[in-house]
Amino acid sequence: xxxxxxxxxxxxxxxxxxxxxxxxxxxxxxxxxxxxxxxxxxxxxxxxxxxxxxxxxxxxxxxxxxxxxxxxxxxxxxxxxxxxxxxxxxxxxxxxxxxxxxxxxxxxxxxxxxxxxxxxxxxxxxxxxxxxxxxxxxxxxxxxxxxxxxxxxxxxxxxxxxxxxxxxxxxxxxxxxxxxxxxxxxxxxxxxxxxxxxxxxxxxxxxxxxxxxxxxxxxxxxxxxxxxxxxxxxxxxxxxxxxxxxxxxxxxxxxxxxxxx
Amino acid sequence: xxxxxxxxxxxxxxxxxxxxxxxxxxxxxxxxxxxxxxxxxxxxxxxxxxxxxxxxxxxxxxxxxxxxxxxxxxxxxxxxxxxxxxxxxxxxxxxxxxxxxxxxx
Amino acid sequence: xxxxxxxxxxxxxxxxxxxxxxxxxxxxxxxxxxxxxxxxxxxxxxxxxxxxxxxxxxxxxxxxxxxxxxxxxxxxxxxxxxxxxxxxxxxxxxxxxxx
Numbered sequence: 532x533x534x535x536x537x538x539x540x541x542x543x544x545x546x547x548x549x550x551x552x553x554x555x556x557x558x559x560x561x562x563x564x565x566x567x568x569x570x571x572x573x574x575x576x577x578x579x580x581x582x583x584x585x586x587x588x589x590x591x592x593x594x595x596x597x598x599x600x601x602x603x604x605x606x607x608x609x610x611x612x613x614x615x616x617x618x619x620x621x622x623x624x625x626x627x628x629x630x631x632x633x634x635x636x637x638x639x640x641x642x643x644x645x646x647x648x649x650x651x652x653x654x655x656x657x658x659x660x661x662x663x664x665x666x667x668x669x670x671x672x673x674x675x676x677x678x679x680x681x682x683x684x685x686x687x688x689x690x691x692x693x694x695x696x697x698x699x700x701x702x703x704x705x706x707x708x709x710x711x712x713x714x715x716x717x718x719x720x721x722x723x724x725x726x727x728x729x730x731x732x733x734x735x736x737x738x739x740x741x742x743x744x745x746x747x748x749x750x751x752x753x754x755x756x757x758x759x760x761x762x763x764x765x766x767x768x769x770x771x772x773x774x775x776x777x778x779x780x781x782x783x784x785x786x787x788x789x790x791x792x
Numbered sequence: 793x794x795x796x797x798x799x800x801x802x803x804x805x806x807x808x809x810x811x812x813x814x815x816x817x818x819x820x821x822x823x824x825x826x827x828x829x830x831x832x833x834x835x836x837x838x839x840x841x842x843x844x845x846x847x848x849x850x851x852x853x854x855x856x857x858x859x860x861x862x863x864x865x866x867x868x869x870x871x872x873x874x875x876x877x878x879x880x881x882x883x884x885x886x887x888x889x890x891x892x893x894x895x896x897x
Numbered sequence: 898x899x900x901x902x903x904x905x906x907x908x909x910x911x912x913x914x915x916x917x918x919x920x921x922x923x924x925x926x927x928x929x930x931x932x933x934x935x936x937x938x939x940x941x942x943x944x945x946x947x948x949x950x951x952x953x954x955x956x957x958x959x960x961x962x963x964x965x966x967x968x969x970x971x972x973x974x975x976x977x978x979x980x981x982x983x984x985x986x987x988x989x990x991x992x993x994x995x996x
Contacts, residue, residue, distance in 0.1 A: 544887045547818050556815050564808035571800045571837060578844055580851035597852035598859070598952045606856055613860045620867030627874045629881065672955070680951035684859055688959035695967055761863075765960075768870040769967055774975075795907050795948060802911035802944075806918050813922035821927055821972060825934055828965065829918045832941055835957075836914075839948040850949035859956045866960050866968070873972040880976050 593746030595678035602682065603750045607739045611728060614721040614757065617764045621717055625708050628772045634709030635773030651700065658700040665693035673758050677747070683754035687761025694766035705770035713767055720760025727753045799840035806833025818887045820876040824869060831865045907947060914940055931969045938962030 548556065585597050585605065592600035602610050628635075669689040676682030697703040706713045727749045728739040736742070741749050810830035814823055835858045842854035880886050914937065921933035938961035945954035 560808045560812040567804045579848040581853045582848040582851040601852045601856040623871045624874050685955040805915045809918045843948045855950045
């Protein structure tokens with residue numbers, strides 16, 4: 532392959548598939564659907580799955596909501612890795628910051644002359660009312676998560692939605708990507724879960740094996756930190772990366788790996 | 793009759809529709825949309841599998857896996873959308889590009 | 898009687914989900930497609946409730962419909978905002994903000 536990407540030659544946009552290709556694609560997708568449908572319908576239609584196993588051991592898990600018990604106790608390993616994935620996605624998104632903008636505030640640069648309150652009074656009035664209610668709902672979802680539907684993920688996403696509403700209404704600017712506190716909050720969820728997983732080990736237990744009497748308290752603590760971390764990470768993911776001032780139109784010639792400066 | 797067969801088939805249909813869209817559409821945002829629809833279909837099949845036995849209640853393990861999957865899907869979507877924006881900034885197009893077969897290259 | 902009503906509701910929901918997914922990918926305007934995707938996410942939340950999964954319904958409504966929809970709309974705005982703009986522009990400028 533060409534060592535110098537600029538010598539790759541002229542490029543054109545990927546063409547849409549023609550009618551023959553589309554017909555073949557439709558047939559292939561229908562065949563796949565038929566095969567998958569057959570496999571899925573062949574599953575036993577009355578199997579109880581793991582529900583009796585979970586409800587049999589629910590009393591030991593420290594919480595009353597079976598989904599929370601599975602998420603934070605029985606299959607805590609999956610949730611631990613999921614907080615890692617969230618963190619990794621944030622790092623990956625921030626690593627795509629254009630050259631020269633590293634550490635800046637996400638989003639387009641502030642426009643001169645725009646009224647400081649943002650452009651839309653109806654949206655702002657509504658958000659001024661809605662965002663505190665959303666925070667209240669998040670706290671409620673976190674608190675009832677141990678015995679009713681709810682929990683850390685649900686509460687965290689409602690928090691993230693409140694933050695995104697403030698962002699969209701222009702009532703808050705996201706923190707600069709170089710500042711410390713968003714990084715601390717994003718990492719805190721993963722670290723809190725690891726700490727809880729290690730908590731039982733001095734007593735001779737395994738990684739992620741909670742001490743029986745403490746399981747409920749540990750889960751509640753981890754869920755609280757996880758809510759804040761999930762809310763912050765999701766909101767930061769939506770806020771995106773710092774953008775440079777409007778770029779010059781890039782040449783639609785050979786693909787360049789350097790960005791226009 | 794449990795809801796299992798209906799929602800399982802709906803999930804399978806969503807996977808097929810999403811897969812067709814992934815290959816048939818050329819705009820990057822539509823492709824990311826198609827991948828999200830494939831994910832939704834897979835989650836629906838999980839949910840249908842969890843709802844098979846009315847006597848013992850819904851199975852919480854697939855529900856936990858779907859919640860994890862939804863969060864991972866939104867993380868991957870956020871990353872993919874930023875990638876699409878960078879591609880657009882670098883090349884000026886919102887589709888991927890193909891090399892023209894030319895004698896010099 | 899109640900069983901038949903439940904079945905009818907589930908069938909309509911399943912058909913709506915598939916139809917919305919199809920239209921979201923096939924609609925000529927990308928903005929329409931994204932809005933249909935948000936509606937698809939909300940109907941998925943209803944499907945989760947029908948499957949006895951309120952926790953998943955809460956997560957899907959907030960993430961699948963809410964956050965993912967906002968992500969797509971912001972991406973569409975950025976790709977439409979840069980000069981040498983992308984192939985599709987949003988149908989009309991939102992709340993008076995000019996690019």
